[in-house]
Structure formats: C-alpha cells, structure tokens
Amino acid sequence: MPLPQPVPPSWKDLGKSSNDLLGKDYHFNGTSLEVKTSTPSNVTFKVDGIRDSKTSLVSGNLEGKYSDKAHGLTITQTWTTNNTLRNQIELDNQIAQGLKLDTTTTIHPEKNTKSVLLGAAYKQPGLHSRAVLDVFKGLTLTADTVLGRDGFLIGAEASYNVTEGRVTKYSAAAGFSAPEYAVTFHGLSNLSTFAASYYHRVSPDVEAGAKAVYDTNAPSPTVALEVGTKAYLDSAAFIKAKINNSGVLALGYTQALRPGVKASFGLALDTQRLNDASPAGPAHKVGAQFVFEA
Template identity: 30%
Template sequence: VVLFFASSIVTMAVPPSSTNVDQIVKDIFSKEFKTSGSMNMDTNRVTGTQENQYKWPQHGLTFTEKWTTENTVGAGVCVEDKITKGLKLSFDTMFSPNTGKKRNILKTAYEREYLNAGLDVDLDFAGPTLHGAAVDGYICWLGGCQMTYDSAKSKMTQGNISLGYKTENTQIHTNIEDGKGFFGSIYQKVNDKLETAMNMAWRHDSDTTSFGIAAKYQLYSSASISAKVNNSSLLGLGYTQSLRPGIKLTLSALLDGKNINAGGHKLGLGLEMET
C-alpha cells in the first residue's frame, strides 16, 4: 500500500476514507433511493435486512448483528481508540445456513489529522485477500490509493489512484481504476436548500461513456425531494420525510425513459428507525 504523507503544516481535519472521498455525491445519487427492503413486481420477490447495534462506550466496543431475508446471518465486534488514538479494529462474520458459505473479515483503520489509512483481510480458506487503502489531505487537496492483493492467485487484482479537492461548498473527485477507466464527480452546495452533483465515467477497454446529474432540494427542515437522470434515460425521483425524531420515511421511483410504456420501472418505500 502506498501512503501519501504531508508535512507538519497540514491544516485539514481527518480526511475521508478512500471509499468515502466522493460520498456526498454518492448520497445525492443513491441515498435518497435506498431502502432496507425491496419487492420485485415481476417476480413478487421481497427482500430485506435487519441490523442491530449494541454499544459499550466506556470500553470503546460496538457489537453488531445482521439478518437478511436471503437467510444470511452476520455478527461483528469493533473496538475503537483503545490501543491508540485513531485506531479502529473490527471483525465481521457472515454465514448462510442454506449454502454453508462463510465469510470472515478482519478490518483495521487508522485516522489522524492528515491521514486516513486502512487494511482489511478477507480470511478465505483458499488464501486471504488483502484490501489496502490510504487517503492524505493537504489544505483542500486529497490524494489516495486503493489496492487488492489475492494471495491465492499471488497477484494484485485491483489498483486505484484518486485525487480530489474539497471545500465547504464544493467537492471535485477523480479516480483512475486499474488503468482501464476514468471516473469523476463534482458536488456543489448552491445554498442552504439546494445541492447538485454530477458524475461521469469512461472506460477505454470497452470504450463506453456514462454520465449523470442529480439534485436535492430541502423543502423544509423535515422533508426533501431529489431527482437524478443519466445518459441511459433512467430517471430517479425521491421524497424523504422525517415523521418524528428517529423515524424517517422515503418514497422513491426509478423510471426507464426509453420504455415508459413497458415494464421494468421500480418503486421503493423505506422506513428508517433509530433508537
């Protein structure tokens, strides 16, 4: 893993992780359309997940349990800021009784003023797979890399390089993935009510290009609407309403503009509860 270090005059707070560098753009495109359950109208198949967390703050411990309608169960434990400040260690396990398939992941993350680095180990019986990443911040600039090494195949299977620029109201992010594709995104907070975003991608191995635009508008303190459209004529619409503290309702739709009169459109209903 290549780590990008800056000098001691860095003023940026802890940078985001490599998977969250453009998270605010992902939220505008995706978060308003995400639910914890779904139903396929063509097959009448319903899927969903249930996750619970139990925290023991005086010891820095968090226990997690997860269940899905695909009959997959999972559990995890996380300890934070106990060995040293900024270090987070966690272990997650997933098990499917139907197939007997198991997955165990050991995760480490380290955060400090100008560095956010992590190393995850997927404990596969054929040989562990290592996922490493690091993001460094200097003033308003972000630079980082991400890699995956498959010990069973004795080769690197993924290598990404990212560069970003972040201010209070603007974010720009670019990423080169495995030397085969270029990805970029722009976020702009126009005012206290309106946020906009754009993303684009080009892959030279398949010579394909894609792009999309999205916006989120805060109607009032407890409700917002959002919309997105891409070059494949997919139109997404969403409405989010906070019913009361800790309870949020989301309605969403994804329409295929090329086949308005045909099937394939998606509707979503999400209810998010926090206690």
C-alpha cells in the same frame, strides 16, 4: 502557524457527497420498511425489509448492535432472510489513538460458505489508512491510504494475494474537498474504469452534483453520465431529481411526518419510452420506504 489538518475521508468515502446525492433517497424498486429501536443499555435493533416490485420477492435483515463507548467496543450481529449470519466486533481508540480494529465473520449454512475479514484502520490529521485481510479468499490483503492537505486529497488501493504472491487489483484517486463543493477523480479496476464526480452546495437549501464513468472494458465503451439535484422544501421535507444519458429520470420525495417517522417515495421514468406500446410496456418504476425510529 499553519492550521492543523483534518482527518481525510476514507478510501470508500472519496466522492461520497456526490454518490449520496445521486444514489440515496430514490426508492423506486419496491416498497420497503425499516424499524429502529434502542434500549437504555446501549443496544439498538434494526429490522428492514423490501418487496421487490419486479419479482414480488421479499427480503430483509434483522440487526442487533451493542455499543460500549467508554471502552470503544461495538458488537453487531445480523441475520438475513437468505439465512446469512454476520458478526462484527470493533475496537476503537484503545490500543493506540486513531487505531480501530475489527473482525467480520459471515456464515451461510445452506451454501456451506464462510468468510473472515480482519481489518485495521488508522486515522491521524492528514492521513486515513485501512487494511483488510480476507482469510479464506486465497489469503488476500487489501490496503488503501488517503492523504489530505488544505483540501487536496490523493489516495490509492491495492489487493495482494499472499498465496499466489501477486497484486490482483489496484486503483487510484485524487480530488479536492471544501465545505461547499468537492471534485473527485477515480481510476478503478486496475485503471480500466475511470470516474469523475462533482458536488456543489449551491445554497443552504439546494445541492447539485454529477458523475461520469468510462469503462474501457465495455463491449462498446461510452461515457455514462448522471446529473442530479436536491432541494429542501422546509426543515422536514426535501425533493431530489436526477437524469442519466440513457434518458432515465428519477424523482424522490422524503417527508418527516413526525419525530422518528419518515416516509419516502420514488419514481423512475424512461423518457425514451413514454409512448412505448410494446407488451412489456415502458420501463417505469415506483416505490416507497417508511422508517420508524424510537
């Protein structure tokens, strides 16, 4: 008897292992602070802010989330420092098993802009599909589906403008995922941008990955390549390093100081401009993040 197939990742999570390895925990664009608290009544609050090291501007978000797991209901409200109000209501596994419905509204009073997104996601063994209707953006419907079997994944995404009656965007992807490694290929933006990513858990303490992107619409199309690794020093600390074909080396160090308190430090070095004597100086960056959770 064949083993039951797991639920495949969603379209946006294809290649997530490699993207997280190369994109997360590199805090070199400024100093940020994140505070998370929760109440016994299943309400969580998150306040985060960042001071950009280049512009010295401070931006932040205030988020409150209420979860009723017994009824599959989640309500999230966010208020940003640029005066954007965002509300999201999610209902999971209530109408049908594996079906999740959500509504997201965004209002920017100063710019007099607003958006409403109606979404539905359906998950079953071997299938993960989602559709989102953008009510105010020309009534645009975006749908994606990922099929999986024995580790092999294939997916596609398309956007259809209901008002104009035409497909405005389409993409496709294929890959293979296993507990120790994953390979993903994407054809994005109407198959004009191609990306390939690779992730490998070398050992319980070491991870490695790479990503290559080729944009045919670029003025001078070239392959953008990035490779990186992550190593756990112990149960409370890890380091990360990556470098791209432009010669930018990024380093990250994360340390759990105590339960609920975490500090991360990042550094980016332009290795091609280490001895740059121009007035602007080398394009090096340094930053830090502190997270408090209670």
